[in-house]
Amino acid sequence: MDCIFCKIANKEIPSQLVFENEYVAAFRDLAPQAPVHILAVPKVHIGSMNEINEENSHLVAEIFKAINKIVEAEGIKDSGYRVISNCGKDGCQSVQHLHFHILGGKKLSESLT
Numbered sequence: 001m002d003c004i005f006c007k008i009a010n011k012e013i014p015s016q017l018v019f020e021n022e023y024v025a026a027f028r029d030l031a032p033q034a035p036v037h038i039l040a041v042p043k044v045h046i047g048s049m050n051e052i053n054e055e056n057s058h059l060v061a062e063i064f065k066a067i068n069k070i071v072e073a074e075g076i077k078d079s080g081y082r083v084i085s086n087c088g089k090d091g092c093q094s095v096q097h098l099h100f101h102i103l104g105g106k107k108l109s110e111s112l113t
Contacts, residue, residue, distance in 0.1 A: 005097035009043045019070050023062040026070055026102075035105030036074050036081070040066055046098040049087045063100055076104035 007013040008027060015027035018038055029037040042059040046052065052060060071077040081104030086093040 003045055003095075003097050005039075005041045005095055005099060006045050009041055018073070019066050021062070021066065023059055024066040026066060029101070033101075034103040034108065036076055036103065038070060038074070038102040039099050040070065040102060041097060041099045047096050048093060048098055049085060051098070060098075067100065067102055070102060071104065074102075074104065080104065080108075082108050 004013065008015045009025040015025075017025065017027050019026035019040070023043055024040055025043055026038050026040040029039055040063050042056070042063060044056065044059060046056055046059065067083060068077075071081050081102060084101040084103065085099065
């Protein structure tokens with residue numbers, strides 16, 4: 001499979017890894033939209049939220065457990081942060097691997113775009 005996030009999670013492509021366990025890899029976004037902009041991905045390929053099912057839904061819980069640890073480590077837990085997952089073409093999903101953007105470190109706009 002030619003998936004950039006799978007390659008990052010498998011350490012075939014270097015990244016600024018900030019968190020890793022057996023289920024999740026999290027790394028800094030190459031084009032950050034906030035002072036803290038981290039992507040959290042399952043290590044198993046899931047194309048999008050539309051592919052979450054009984055067999056893989058536990059990975060979403062693992063990602064959110066990881067997010068709690070990441071925001072604590074990044075110092076944004078108390079000030080606040082945003083978690084975003086885009087799905088499909090109209091949702092502007094640019095990489096076809098389930099991922100969650102963690103944004104923080106400044107007051108974020110109220111705009112949805």
